[in-house]
Structures are given as C-alpha cells and as structure tokens.
Amino acid sequence: MTRDPLDILHETFGFRSFRGVQDQVVGRVLDGRNTLAVMPTGAGKSLCYQLPSLALDGTCLVVSPLIALMHDQLRAAEAVGIRAATLTSVDENREETIARFRAGELDLLYVAPERASNESFRNLLRQSKLALFAIDEAHCVSEWGHDFRPDYRLLRPLLDSFPEVPRLALTATADAHTQADILDQLGIPRDGLIVAGFDRPNIRYAITPRENTNAQVAEFIAAQQGPGIVYAQTRAGVEKLAERLGGAGRPVLPYHAGLDPAVRRRNQAAFVASEDMVIVATVAFGMGIDKPDVRFVVHAGLPKSIEGYYQETGRAGRDGDPAVAQLFWGADDFARARQRIGEVEAARQPGERARLTALGALVETAGCRRRILLRHFGEDAPETCGNCDNCLSPPSAIDASVTAQKFLSAVFRTGMMYGTGYIEGILLGQSSERSLMNGHESLSVFGIVEGDEVALVKPVARALLLRDALRTNAHGGLEFGPEARPILKGEKTLSLVLPPKRERRRRSKAGGEPNPIGDPLFEALRAKRRELAQEAQVPPYVIFHDSVLRDMAAARPRSIGELGRISGVGARKLEAYGSAFLDVIREAA
Structure with missing residues (x-):
C-alpha cells in the first residue's frame, strides 16, 4: 500500500470522510484480514473494494452474480478513473481484458461465480498479482439464504488456492444464521464479521x-x-x-x-x-x-x-x-x-x-x-x-373473535367445500339459487352477520387465511387449518387491524427532503447531466447523483476549486464535467 486511503477517498470519489462502517471494512482489507461486511443497500459496499483496489498492488477480483450488475458497476468504476473490466460470456473484448490483466493494468476485474470456479481461470489468475477477492451478494453462498446460488459454493477452493490474498464478502441481506453460514463457506473467521445494521431510514x-x-x-x-x-x-x-x-x-x-x-x-x-x-x-x-x-x-x-x-x-x-x-x-x-x-x-x-x-x-x-x-x-x-x-x-385494532367464530362455523356447517365469496353470502343472508339448492338457507349461520359487523367479514376471512385457520383446497374451497379449532373454542383471539380511512393523494414527493423540482437551476443542471450522459452513453446518475446537483444548486460554486469541494465530485469527474456544470451555474446567475 502506497497511498493514504483518505486521500484516495477524496481525490477519486470526492468524499472527505467514510460513511458508517466503511472505514472499518476498508481498514481490515488494507491490513490483509478476511472480512464479511453486512451493510444495507445504499451504504456504499462497492467502495469497500474499489478503494482498496487503488491502494493495493495488484488486481482486485470481484465475483458478482449477474452480468448486468457487473456492467453497471464497471461504468461507475470507470467514471471515477478506476481501471476496470468484466470477463463475461457476452464481452467481445475478452482477449484484450486477459492481456490487460496479465500486464497488471487492471485495478478491478469482475467475473461470475461460474468462471471463478473454473480450473483454467484459476491458472490465469496465477499469471498476475492479485490484491483482493471481493465476493459480492455473498448471501448467495448460503442454503439458508433467500437467493441461494450453487456456484457460490464452489468459490472456497479458489480462495484457498491463494491463501495470501485477503477475501472480502459483502451482502445487504443476511440474518444471523445466514451470516454464520457465509463465514463457514468462505473461510472467514468469526471476528471478521462487521454488521452495519439493516435500517434504511429514507x-x-x-x-x-x-x-x-x-x-x-x-x-x-x-x-x-x-x-x-x-x-x-x-x-x-x-x-x-x-x-x-x-x-x-x-x-x-x-x-x-x-x-x-x-x-x-x-x-x-x-x-x-x-x-x-x-x-x-x-x-x-x-x-x-x-x-x-x-x-x-x-x-x-x-x-x-x-x-x-x-x-x-x-x-x-x-x-x-x-x-x-x-x-x-x-x-x-x-x-x-x-x-x-x-x-x-x-x-x-x-x-x-x-x-x-x-x-x-x-x-x-x-x-x-x-x-x-x-x-x-x-x-x-x-x-x-x-x-x-x-x-x-396509526390504525386501530379490534377483537374480531366472534365474527371469526361465525365465519369458521359457516365453513364447517356448509361442509368445507365452498369458497370465500359463497361463505360471505351465507353469513350475510344473501339468497341465491345455489344456496337454496344446497339447503344452506336453513342453517343457523345464514344471515347471522348484520349491521356494523358486515364490514368485518372480508378482513376476517383474510386474517383467518393468513393465520392458517383456513386453507383452500385444490378446488378453491375453504377448509380448516391447524389454527381453526383454538379460535372456534375461544382459546385464541383474532385481533383485526383496521387501517385509517384512506385519502386520495395528489402527485407528491416520496417524503422527507425532496429534490428541488421546479428550481430553474436544479432543472438546468439535470438537463446538462442528461446531455452529458447521452454523449458518454451512460446513465445520468453515473455523471452525478441528484444529491450532488442539489448541492451545486445550493452552493452555486464559481470556480473549479469551489466545485471540487462539493461532496461526490472527485478529480476525474471534476476534470471531465466541471467546466460544463460551471457554465450552467454562471448562466443562471
């Protein structure tokens, strides 16, 4: 390591300080220690391997599950000046990428787990210096996870083939059981776990x-x-x-x-x-x-x-x-x-x-x-x-146990053969050719629900199905589930949540601090961003996020130096786009 991580953070990414646990994760990686980082989406996981790829000697190999994700991350990395490439089945420049890797000209190389577990690829990796293994979406390695990918299970032999290369696993979604499984599957010690929290307050x-x-x-x-x-x-x-x-x-x-x-x-x-x-x-x-x-x-x-x-x-x-x-x-x-x-x-x-x-x-x-x-x-x-x-x-909650008992009784007395709509009709006393033919209008539950209780029938049916007191059979009829009898016998209550009356909303922001839509300068900056994005053939956010444009509109920098002090404006982007955005700001003055 030859460069200070804070210098890289500022010069390349345009930030003056790390967010959340980024400094802990980056610090472990730069110390050569194996790490699992559980960080919520939007917390800056990719920076945790992008920054070390610039600080360390060699190439950081990033294992990612989807080609589209790799290409998105490639665009973002190149936009800040990182030498990056993907090696996928759809890339036409594979030979060029391999040559760049062998020559030590790549900071980041993105590959899929299928390729990473291939023996010939392992031999290729021995032909250049590796700085780091980064395993993105690491929950895919765990059978306990919600998105298990068998190819991720084959990564351990690759990682163990290069014991001197640190490994960094990253995920946003892993409960305690899944975290433990990821550590075991990827050979990361228990003290290598860093959990940033799961809250997304925005x-x-x-x-x-x-x-x-x-x-x-x-x-x-x-x-x-x-x-x-x-x-x-x-x-x-x-x-x-x-x-x-x-x-x-x-x-x-x-x-x-x-x-x-x-x-x-x-x-x-x-x-x-x-x-x-x-x-x-x-x-x-x-x-x-x-x-x-x-x-x-x-x-x-x-x-x-x-x-x-x-x-x-x-x-x-x-x-x-x-x-x-x-x-x-x-x-x-x-x-x-x-x-x-x-x-x-x-x-x-x-x-x-x-x-x-x-x-x-x-x-x-x-x-x-x-x-x-x-x-x-x-x-x-x-x-x-x-x-x-x-x-x-805040909604209100009521005890709807009596209505639930009536509904379950109607299901039982009609033979557990009919769907929700028919049972509702019986309870409300709605006569039909079908109910007459079945003789169900003579049942004690026919018309047993009236008045204010009528409004509870549909939500009670929904709650009984949710709680497994009712199940649907292959023909769509309702039958008892394991939770039915305790409710019928009064051993369990059924509390019903009644949402507040809904008001029709007009088109609005998502809440909290909105973008200043309607601010002429902000809109002009967005228009310039669209223009530059089309020229570069990248999505607008690769140029700058809305938050950066918002800060530009508020600060109205008058020089390249002032623009460079805005968070998110790194050296590469300042050089590439700074003059264009300053011209927009000057025209609005």
Whole structure:
C-alpha cells in the first residue's frame, strides 16, 4: 500500500470522510484480514473494494452474480478513473481484458461465480498479482439464504488456492444464521464479521390489503415522481399490469424471463437511463441493477420472504434520498405460499413456514413495520420509526373473535367445500339459487352477520387465511387449518387491524427532503447531466447523483476549486464535467 486511503477517498470519489462502517471494512482489507461486511443497500459496499483496489498492488477480483450488475458497476468504476473490466460470456473484448490483466493494468476485474470456479481461470489468475477477492451478494453462498446460488459454493477452493490474498464478502441481506453460514463457506473467521445494521431510514414502508390490484397500483404510481419498479408475481401478471399502467401518461415497460433476450436488455437499459420510467417485472429484475435513483418499489403481491422483501424494497432510494416501498397483499397469497411449502423437501419446510409466519406478522401488525423488519434481522429498534404507514397514520385494532367464530362455523356447517365469496353470502343472508339448492338457507349461520359487523367479514376471512385457520383446497374451497379449532373454542383471539380511512393523494414527493423540482437551476443542471450522459452513453446518475446537483444548486460554486469541494465530485469527474456544470451555474446567475 502506497497511498493514504483518505486521500484516495477524496481525490477519486470526492468524499472527505467514510460513511458508517466503511472505514472499518476498508481498514481490515488494507491490513490483509478476511472480512464479511453486512451493510444495507445504499451504504456504499462497492467502495469497500474499489478503494482498496487503488491502494493495493495488484488486481482486485470481484465475483458478482449477474452480468448486468457487473456492467453497471464497471461504468461507475470507470467514471471515477478506476481501471476496470468484466470477463463475461457476452464481452467481445475478452482477449484484450486477459492481456490487460496479465500486464497488471487492471485495478478491478469482475467475473461470475461460474468462471471463478473454473480450473483454467484459476491458472490465469496465477499469471498476475492479485490484491483482493471481493465476493459480492455473498448471501448467495448460503442454503439458508433467500437467493441461494450453487456456484457460490464452489468459490472456497479458489480462495484457498491463494491463501495470501485477503477475501472480502459483502451482502445487504443476511440474518444471523445466514451470516454464520457465509463465514463457514468462505473461510472467514468469526471476528471478521462487521454488521452495519439493516435500517434504511429514507424508505417509507407501506402495506395495504389488496382489493383491485391494477387500480391500486395505478393510483399509487400517479402520486409518485421519478423512476420506480413494480414487482408482479407471474409473467402474465407483469404483461397485464404493464399494459394497464402504460396508459397513465408515463413510460412503462415489462421485464421477465419469457421476453426475447434482446427486448429484455433493451427494456433494462431504457429503465437504467430514465429519470421517470416505471418497469413492471418479476423479482428476477433488480439484483443486476445498480440504479441509485429509484424512488419507489411496489409489490403487487406477497414476496417470498422477509429477506426477499428487504432486498427488493432496498432497490429504492440507494442514493439516500426519500423513497417509498408499497406492498399490496391478499389472503390467497398466503394460501398459495402454504401449498408451495408442502411441495418442498421436508427438511426445508420448518424454515419456510417460519419465513411465512414472519411475513404474516409484518403485514398484519398494527405497530411499526420497520421495527418488525429490523428485529427479524436481530437488530433492536425503537417502538416507532416515524416513516412507515402505521407510524404516520396509526390504525386501530379490534377483537374480531366472534365474527371469526361465525365465519369458521359457516365453513364447517356448509361442509368445507365452498369458497370465500359463497361463505360471505351465507353469513350475510344473501339468497341465491345455489344456496337454496344446497339447503344452506336453513342453517343457523345464514344471515347471522348484520349491521356494523358486515364490514368485518372480508378482513376476517383474510386474517383467518393468513393465520392458517383456513386453507383452500385444490378446488378453491375453504377448509380448516391447524389454527381453526383454538379460535372456534375461544382459546385464541383474532385481533383485526383496521387501517385509517384512506385519502386520495395528489402527485407528491416520496417524503422527507425532496429534490428541488421546479428550481430553474436544479432543472438546468439535470438537463446538462442528461446531455452529458447521452454523449458518454451512460446513465445520468453515473455523471452525478441528484444529491450532488442539489448541492451545486445550493452552493452555486464559481470556480473549479469551489466545485471540487462539493461532496461526490472527485478529480476525474471534476476534470471531465466541471467546466460544463460551471457554465450552467454562471448562466443562471
């Protein structure tokens, strides 16, 4: 090591100090110690290996799970003057990259785990000096993680082949069990674990029962500004929702594995470059995106786990500016999830059931959403956060046990053969040809619900399915689950969360400190950024984040020296873009 890390931080990245635990992680790496860093998305994980790649002699090898993610990170690294390259199946300059590596002309080399575990690649690595192994998205190595990738299991022999090269594993989503597994799988000592915390205070969490998915998502998006991601659960759902949202006056594109690869790449590139596009996608979309200015993430259905929810919502607000995570869920989501759990191998079922129970607690709570999230990852949290729907507009909770008993009785007395809608009709005394033919209008439960209790029937049905008191059979009929009898017998109560009355919101910022939209100088700086980004064929955020433009608009620097003192303006970007932005500021004076 020949250069001071703080000098590199300032000169290359434009920052005067480290954030959070970055200094601890970088310090361990520069000391040659193996490390696992668990840092929330947006906390600056990539800097923890980018900076050492400049400080240490040799090439830092970065193992990353997706080609799109590597290419995004490559653009960002090159923009600040780091000598970087990718070695992937789609790169046409592979021979040139290999020659640069052998000549010691690369600070960073990005590869996929499949290549990293290849013996011929291992031989290539012996032909030049290695400074560091960085394993990004390290939770993929753990079978306990939510995104297990078998190829990550093959990395240990490669790492052990170069015992003198330190290893740095990085992830944003790993509970205590997964952390321990990552340490074991990658040969990192227990004292090499650094956990920065999981809180993303700039994200506002909101969770709403699903009624009309398309209409609810469309209304939500109409109230938001900036680019966003909408996650649908199926390819057909992606297509349908993208078509519905496309008529809302803003660009909307679909993304899923069934699309032609060229279309998929084109849609992804358009989203990455856009400042206002909505992309509707399956959860396969996102890990490969290093886009910091996503202002909202919408789940149009239940995610697979809290870990998945945390990672997917974490794709919003990576730049630290306010963002919103909105989830719409239905009881049928939980019914389908339980059916899927029954199809997996027996050894995995307890863990999957625990994950589903944790999701149920998250969507059903009347308390702070963030507190439940953080406690799931083993982190203590205050009772309220002030930036989730329940903290901002506290709901009320009522004891709906009697209504639940009536609903369960109706399911039992009709033979556990009918769906939710039919049972609701029986309870409300709605006569139909079917109920007459079945003789169900003579049952004691027919018309047993009336008055104010009518409004509780649908949410009670949803809560019973969520809590596994009811299940749906293969024909869509309701039948008892293991939690039914305790509720029927009065041994367990059913508390129902009633959200506050919803007010229709106009188009607004995500909350907190917004970008100064409408400020002529800020808009002029954004326009210049778009122009420069098009010329360089990179996304606008690679030039500068919104926060940097915001500081420019506020400080109005008059010289290159003054501009260079703004956080996020490193030497390379100052040289490449400084004059152009100063001209915009002078014209606005």
